[in-house]
Amino acid sequence: MKRLLVVLGAACFVVLLIGAMLDLAPAGIALHAAVSANLPSSGVEHPVTAVLLNFRGYDTLLEIAVLLLALIVILAVGIDSTTDVRPAASPVLQALARLAAPLMIVVAVYLLWAGAFRPGGAFQAGAVLAAAAVLLHLAELLPGWQSPGARLRLGLAGGFLIFLAVGAGLLFQGALLEYPPEQAGWMILLIESGLTVSLGLILAGLFLLLSRDDGDRS
């Protein structure tokens, strides 16, 4: 009975919403025009990066704060080490991981650099870094994390702190996160570099902190 109701409700929702979207009036505000008009003063050449780190930098600041918060809550929940039995990593996987990890770091740096003028940026670069860490962990070359030490904590929080410091520094010149057009380029690159390292560590930490097992316990 409940099943039927939910399926019927979902079907009605789909029909109604697609119907509404089909005769939707064109958008009243053309945001892409405003973005391309202000692109020269943003310090980067790619519109998505300009929106992420300049026009809507506030969202990105809160986003990295949310990620950090999620990691802190995971640490606070206190994960019990489990005894999940994983098959031993094959030598082929280990050799591949050894080969791929340095390349992934190079790709991450390239993505970070490319973000200024083509699709790329701190998030993609951070995701590639985290994937490299997860790959190394699955190949049993990198142990799961127990609890972050001082240096790791600094790395995890560093991106957020750099972002916050730049934002607070700009507060003296007017508004929060309103870069002066001449300096916007290197400020965004500085923030993005910090974000890349922190995002990579946080995303890797979400996995590596969760996958501690008895074998890693010291």
Next chain:
Amino acid sequence: MSAGLLFASVGVILFALGAAGVLLIGHLLRRILAFNVMGSGAFLVLVGLAQRNGIADPVPQAMVLTGIVVAVAATALALALVRRLYALTGKIELPQDDEG
């Protein structure tokens, strides 16, 4: 129907599938997956609707990029809570207070 509208329609269907999954599935791991399907549907609607007249809009794209990263963090948090629940109760389902 433009490509953007097609994306948005697929997004609506994904959202409804995910929502039905969240309501109907008891197993928490599958429920988290359903929740992620729901989120992907919402992202697809955002990006698709914004480019229904053929011009890509960077603002919703940046918002969706932010949303994807937050969704990953939320999923990891949910998984940590499920593991905690499993360690405490030995079940991967929420306790039922009625016979649903």
